[in-house]
Amino acid sequence: MTDLFSPLTLGAIELDNRIWMAPLTRCRAEGEHVPTPLMAEYYAQRASAGLIIAEATMILPGNSAFWHEPGIYSAEQIAGWRKVTDAVHQAGGKIALQIWHGGRACHPDLNHGAIPVAPSAIAIANEEVYTPKGKQGYTLPRALSDDEIPAIIAGFAQAARNARTAGFDMVEVHAANGYLIDEFLRDGSNHREGPYGGSRENRARFLFEVLDAVSTAIGANRVGVRLSPLNSFNDMKDSDPVGLSAWLATSLNERNLAYLHLMRADFYGKQTGDVLTPVRQHYRGTLVVNMGYTPEEAQRTIAEGKADAVAFGTAFLANPDLPARIRRGAPLNQPNPNTFYTPGPEGYTDYPTLAG
Template identity: 50%
Template sequence: MTFQSISPQLLSPFMLGDLPLKNRVVMAPLTRSRAGVERIANALMAEYYAQRASAGLIIGEATTISEQANGWVNSPGIYSDEQTMGWKQVVDAIHAKGGHIFLQLWHTGRASHSSFHNGQLPVAPSAIRISAYEIHTPSGKQPHEIPRILETEEIPGIVEDFRKAAERSQAAGFDGVEIHAANGFLIDQFLQSKTNHRSDRYGGSLENRFRFLQEIVEAVLTVWPANRVGVRINPNGVDGEMGSPDFRETFLYVAKQLNIYNLSYLHVMDGDTSGFHELTDIGFHGLGEPMTLAEFRSVFTGVLIGNSGYTQETAEKAIQAGYGDMIAFGRLYISNPDLVERFTHNLELNPMADPSTWYAFGAEGYTDFPTYTDTALSRFIH
């Protein structure tokens, strides 16, 4: 007897623009803090990603575009030659196994600390501090600081940093890039009315708040073709102390505007597994309800990737219903490097990884999870 997959659509091949993918399973970007103080991707990271190369698409972990963008201990960067070459060994390892990978480009904005920047305050659209929790810094856990407001004339320099990072990602051999506009980081801070109180051309109206992301997209498109550039948003989340009363209006506007560019995809954190702000936005359907992939399908004409708490079953339903074209899995990929194979053969998943190992340095909780060998599979397939 041969097991039949319960996910015929999730596991079917998919053309992402001109990129042929083996399936519609996406490995979500997962910050794992294994790059060291120099923020250089290394051999251990290459092993980790290569273990997961059966995913249709891997989105590499959030990677900072400049020193100013840093805000997470031991996360990787792509603003030096050494960092670019470090990522190349990761990309080569994935490609050697027939996989594909985009790199997520990241600026943390106010979700940072002066200890990352030689005493210089983190930057943000407005001087609004994260107060709900502390930040892990090179000198230990500390309260967030009031960020420095970016001057209008500074913003083109950050846009240029994104463009340069796109160039370096291309030099490293990536298949494309994802612009990180989610989870309370700098671009999200510009998009949301809660954190953007500016009065210049980057603040106020939806059009103005979108302008920073728009300029970044257009800059990256001078390096990569549109079918190799994605954008990630999180309309529902509280990460980075986010959540604006006009969240539904804001993110439907963003999705509509991104249609203009015919991008590779829009990656939407459409669940509320990391916490939902539960804000009321009178004038739109639903009061304080999380935005769904179906809402974005109604306004976005390109490829949609859903993400946030999906199971194999719910992912298949979203694809069969036509809401999502691909589904990203995060935490399941931490402890299941062979997630696609387990989905394919209806095999039990490994237990969730110990959270204390998520951001620790070394192989434990990173590359040491068991996979089903051919011998183990033979017990299930007769």
């Protein structure tokens, strides 16, 4: 019987198990968005994951949304990430890089005054962002013109090439959680006309063009994509998230990606519905699921064929040896939310393992 500890062929690579580490923003990069040796230690500690998906990483300068998140567009960043991937590989692990554009979730105070961009000039409401001046509300973005979009697509493709140069086994295109690609996908944030607005086909055009460019750059068998059709984080909504999910799952089949990573729920519980069932019904490739899975539910999910792998977020954050703990039925460390985004090793590299 297939379970969490069964090996998995994932595109161009082989994985030892189906317990993945979900991408988790931790804000430990240096001032110029350069990964640090501390980050190498953190990821190497978690190398027993079937696949580590490293945190959301900027494809281009000027689209920071978290202040101290990493980038993958400069030589210094590539060199910093190379230390991370070398450490993970030396520990026997596999690692993907999540490549990302923050869209309207960026803030001028994080980007030398630059106005954020989005599919439409609609600001994120009722949420705040950390900046050098403290917490602030989001600002009104400007709508991208159609002729600006190819440069961003090219940025994704170059980021994928840079990720491979940095030693990553694959990349995950971040099309979730209210950032730029997701903003194009959902009709709550995309009110534009023309080839990138209106119908599902038009709203998904940007996503598909990014995936095609990234696949051409490094091979589709090294490319995954993450979707969050129900998540209302960053003031997101869609009039038909279940229908959008089923349509995207069918449309993605022809691209032969390494995997589809589906967030099944909403951080805030505002939007409900079953997106997993239609996605599993329509998507023929490797399906990875995420959000709120206990080890027991994850085991059932794999055994029943509802997904091919399960990505754990805060459970992996607090338990560097999560696969060993699941195998032994050992208790899990509890994460400390107060240190999720703070500098330094506290709440980052100091969580204990079973070995002490």
